[in-house]
Amino acid sequence: MSGAGKKVAEVAVKASRTIDWDGMAKLIVSDEARREFASLRRAFDEVNTTLQTKFSQEPEPINWEYYRKGIGSRLVDMYKEAYESVEIPKYVDTVTPQYKPKFEALVRTIMKLFIDW
Numbered sequence: 001m002s003g004a005g006k007k008v009a010e011v012a013v014k015a016s017r018t019i020d021w022d023g024m025a026k027l028i029v030s031d032e033a034r035r036e037f038a039s040l041r042r043a044f045d046e047v048n049t050t051l052q053t054k055f056s057q058e059p060e061p062i063n064w065e066y067y068r069k070g071i072g073s074r075l076v077d078m079y080k081e082a083y084e085s086v087e088i089p090k091y092v093d094t095v096t097p098q099y100k101p102k103f104e105a106l107v108r109t110i111m112k113l114f115i116d117w
Contacts, residue, residue: 021041024037024114025037027114027115064080
C-alpha cells in the first residue's frame with residue numbers, strides 16, 4: 001500500500017473512534033435535522049469502510065513467470081525493469097498541521113453552541 005493511502009485509512013479509523021455520534025444525535029431536536037444527521041453518518045460510514053478495505057491492503061505481486069511463459073522473457077524482463085524503476089514519491093502532509101488546530105477550535109465552538117442552546 002502506498003504511504004498516502006495507508007495514512008488516509010489510519011486517519012479514517014482514528015476519526016471514527018473519536019466522533020461521538022450518539023452524543024451529537026442527542027443534541028438534535030428537529031426531524032429534518034435527524035434525517036440529515038443520519039444521512040451524514042451513513043455517508044461517513046460508507047467512505048470509512050471503503051478507505052479501510054480498499055487502501056489497507058497491499059496489491060498482489062506480479063507473477064512475472066506467468067507472463068514469461070506466454071509472452072517471452074525478453075519483453076517481460078523489459079517491462080519488469082521499467083516497473084521496478086518507477087518511484088512513487090511519499091506524500092508529505094504540510095496542510096494538516098497548519099489547519100488542524102483551527103478545525104478543532106471550530107468544532108469546540110460548535111459543540112459549545114449546541115450544548116448552550
